[in-house]
Amino acid sequence: MTENPSESHPPGPIMSRRETLQATAGAVALAALPPLSATATSAPALDTNTVTLTMTVNGRAQTLSVDPRQSILDVLRETLNLTGTKKGCNQGACGACTVLVDGRRIVSCLTLASMHDGAQIETIEGLEKDGVLHPLQEAFVEHEGLQCGFCTPGQIMSGLGCIAEGHAGSPEEIQFWMSGNICRCGAYPGIVAAVADAAGRT
Template sequence: MASRRTLENVASEINRRTFVGASITVSGAVAAASIAAGCESDTKTDAPPAEGQTTRVHLRINGEEKDVDVDTRTSMLDMLRERVGLTGTKKGCDQGACGACTILLDGKRVNSCLTLAVMHDGAEVQTIEGVADHGRLHPLQQSFIDTDAFQCGYCTSGQIMSGLGCIAEGHTGSPEEIREWMSGNICRCGAYTNIVAAVASAAKEA
């Protein structure tokens, strides 16, 4: 009797091990298939654009003529950073809410994340890299240094480009006016008082 019980226990243990092993094997196969499907999906998403989705735009960027091949869905911001190599224009919110990507487009302030590059064939573009004159800082750049108008510096390029636009537009009659017309540029470090002082000082020189 004892021998028969032992055999039954062994058989039960073998069946249990077989079941657990089979379950693990099946689960692993399902997981592997899911991962493979996900990788395939990612690959399809990252694939280069099909022929016909790319076009060439001619731009004058910081005084230099440029012909750039871009996907028709590419923003001006991504074109400047990824295709032209001008990374001074920062990607902040990528939704037009922070102003870190501000550039001058045909002399006007623009959030470059909100406009497509293909919409501006033949345009004049100025980024932070084109503000200094042969290595000599623009008065507004120098004013930002003199008034300590930045901390982490991430928003600074957008602040300076917006400040240039603000001065050119004549919106520097008072600190209140400057704050109003620079309100689209967020400084997460809170250096607003010094930014206003920098713009006001540069406006006097201009």
């Protein structure tokens, strides 16, 4: 007896096995989504709070509106476009971001700008005066205290702090008090010689 096609298949379009699986998967994924209202209300609101700071950077007064979570390094580089201060490890371990704040050397990547309202900040860009290099900058050139140059701004700013602190009396003392500044090129003999030379000129 011949089977009647109209009795073996229900009326309507016939879906392949693949189409059935795809449709089922889509329905399951759609059912797993939270309601639109729940998605809209559960999204965290963006924090738009800012603080206003006044700082003197390289002798110039600055009034800045910054995110309270921003480091001095990011304010210098991203807000003031002073990119001489380098972002190396961003963890306070390499010293590439060293600047002077109120005359003291700090790693600016770990220092919140919001904690230093009214501070005096000096960066590598502020050392040269009227086209004349700072004596420590000249000493770095003369003693070849750099190779790739990436760490050099931090080395120079740290060297200034080292001299000001009275820790440049001998090569061994300079090595100890400059040990927080890493030079991956290994230009340490020239760096130490440059700091010692500049200390002798002041």
